[in-house]
Each structure stands twice: as structure tokens, then as C-alpha cells.
Amino acid sequence: MASIEFxxxxxKGCxxxxxxxxxxxxxxxxxxxxxGYPTAHISDMDACTGCKLCAEMCPDVVITVYK
Structure with missing residues (x-):
């Protein structure tokens, strides 16, 4: 099971x-x-596969994925 930290x-809510x-x-x-920026969050942590595409795409290094 993966875990994501924002x-x-x-x-910056990009x-x-x-x-x-x-x-x-x-x-x-x-x-x-x-x-004053809206923030990202994950809606269902249990469904996350930990692929890390979100972390790779983030320009501000906001996301850390743990497997």
C-alpha cells in the first residue's frame, strides 16, 4: 500500500x-x-498504486510518495 504526503x-494549486x-x-x-493557494489532496489513499507520476509532475516538489 502506498502513502502520499503533500x-x-x-x-500552488497548479x-x-x-x-x-x-x-x-x-x-x-x-x-x-x-x-492563499488552493491545495492538492488525495481522495482515496487506499486506491493509490504508488506510481509516483504526481510527484514527478509537481514543479514545486510538494508531493512525496512512500511505498
């Missing part, structure tokens, strides 16, 4: 991780971080 304080997730598990939330 550093919400660095997320949505590239949303596009990269082959299972469509990542969403942009309506909550804002301290800089």
Missing part, C-alpha cells in the same frame, strides 16, 4: 498532479494554504 504550505494521476485520485481542495 506539503500544503508549498502547494493541478499538474491532478492531470498526472492515472486513477484520478488527486483533487484540488477548496481550502487555502497560508499563501
Amino acid at each position: 506539503r500544503e504550505e508549498r502547494c 493541478g499538474l498532479c491532478v492531470l498526472a494521476c492515472p486513477k484520478g485520485l488527486i483533487r484540488i481542495s477548496s481550502s487555502l494554504n497560508l499563501l
Whole structure:
């Protein structure tokens, strides 16, 4: 089972991780971080395969995937 960690304080809500997730598990939330950006989160951690495409796509190194 994989686990994903988002550093919400660095997320700019660009949505590239949303596009990269082959299972469509990542969403942009309506909550804002301290800089005023909406942040990414995973909707179903148990369904994540740990492919790391989201982390590879993130330009701000916000996502860490653990297998």
C-alpha cells in the first residue's frame, strides 16, 4: 500500500498532479494554504498504486510518495 504526503504550505494549486494521476485520485481542495493557494489532496489513499507520476509532475516538489 502506498502513502502520499503533500506539503500544503508549498502547494500552488497548479493541478499538474491532478492531470498526472492515472486513477484520478488527486483533487484540488477548496481550502487555502497560508499563501492563499488552493491545495492538492488525495481522495482515496487506499486506491493509490504508488506510481509516483504526481510527484514527478509537481514543479514545486510538494508531493512525496512512500511505498
